[in-house]
Amino acid sequence: MEDIGDYEEVKSLKSLKMEKGLLYETIVTTLNGEGEGNAAPIGVICKSPKEVILYLYEGSHTLSNILATGNFTVNITDDPILFTEATLGDLESDYFIPYSEYLILKGASSFFTATMKKVKSIKRRDRYGESRLFIITADVKRICKGKNFKEPLNRSIYAIIESLINYTRINRVENKGDIIDRILEMKRVVDKVGGSREKMAMKMIIDSLRTKLDQQSNALQR
Numbered sequence: 001m002e003d004i005g006d007y008e009e010v011k012s013l014k015s016l017k018m019e020k021g022l023l024y025e026t027i028v029t030t031l032n033g034e035g036e037g038n039a040a041p042i043g044v045i046c047k048s049p050k051e052v053i054l055y056l057y058e059g060s061h062t063l064s065n066i067l068a069t070g071n072f073t074v075n076i077t078d079d080p081i082l083f084t085e086a087t088l089g090d091l092e093s094d095y096f097i098p099y100s101e102y103l104i105l106k107g108a109s110s111f112f113t114a115t116m117k118k119v120k121s122i123k124r125r126d127r128y129g130e131s132r133l134f135i136i137t138a139d140v141k142r143i144c145k146g147k148n149f150k151e152p153l154n155r156s157i158y159a160i161i162e163s164l165i166n167y168t169r170i171n172r173v174e175n176k177g178d179i180i181d182r183i184l185e186m187k188r189v190v191d192k193v194g195g196s197r198e199k200m201a202m203k204m205i206i207d208s209l210r211t212k213l214d215q216q217s218n219a220l221q222r
């Protein structure tokens, strides 16, 4: 097994600042039956300090590799180039470090290995159409926190910041509907991936926006 560098083994996902119920954007690495590596950005839900859930759409290498081997690694990074390269194409093999029957992404600020314990497949209809989704529940095995630890990415804080920026534009903008649509789209993100504080913040923004717009329309009617 290759030396993986500066990581300290920890016992719980809490040590990686992962909270129960939140969805984090990570890069999941897997191996196929022939031992070839793969990496893809995947959202990981923290179910408990030692369990995660993945929602995987039919057709990805990540899904077929996890179904074939039962194993995957969740790599935590905030590197925009790693996310982009892993999305637009295949990462070169020198990005990967073999780690027992797992694969680690070089440069990950932390990572943990996991083994599938339950899989359920459902058909889901959303705004993009109908698709088959595999819900994978997995036990977390080894958790390694890097010396350069960074918190895992959760989109809800960015959605709140975007909403606040849009909120501050409402008095200046001609097309108020555009601002409302943007904020409602951000609310959808927060409802999907955020925790209770983020949902509370979003509610405060929307309530205040509603009051502001009501006052403006009353002023116009006077």
Ligand SMILES: Cc1cc2nc3c(=O)[nH]c(=O)nc-3n(C[C@H](O)[C@H](O)[C@H](O)COP(=O)(O)O)c2cc1C
Pocket: 025, 038, 039, 040, 041, 042, 043, 044, 054, 055, 056, 057, 058, 059, 060, 061, 062, 063, 087
């Ligand atoms: C930030 C981000 C998060 C993603 N999360 C998921 C996810 O949770 N489930 C999923 O099926 N696809 C997700 N995707 C899409 C996959 O990464 C994409 O389908 C990828 O091409 C699959 O690659 P693979 O075939 O190498 O596994 C996500 C993409 C991005 C950019």
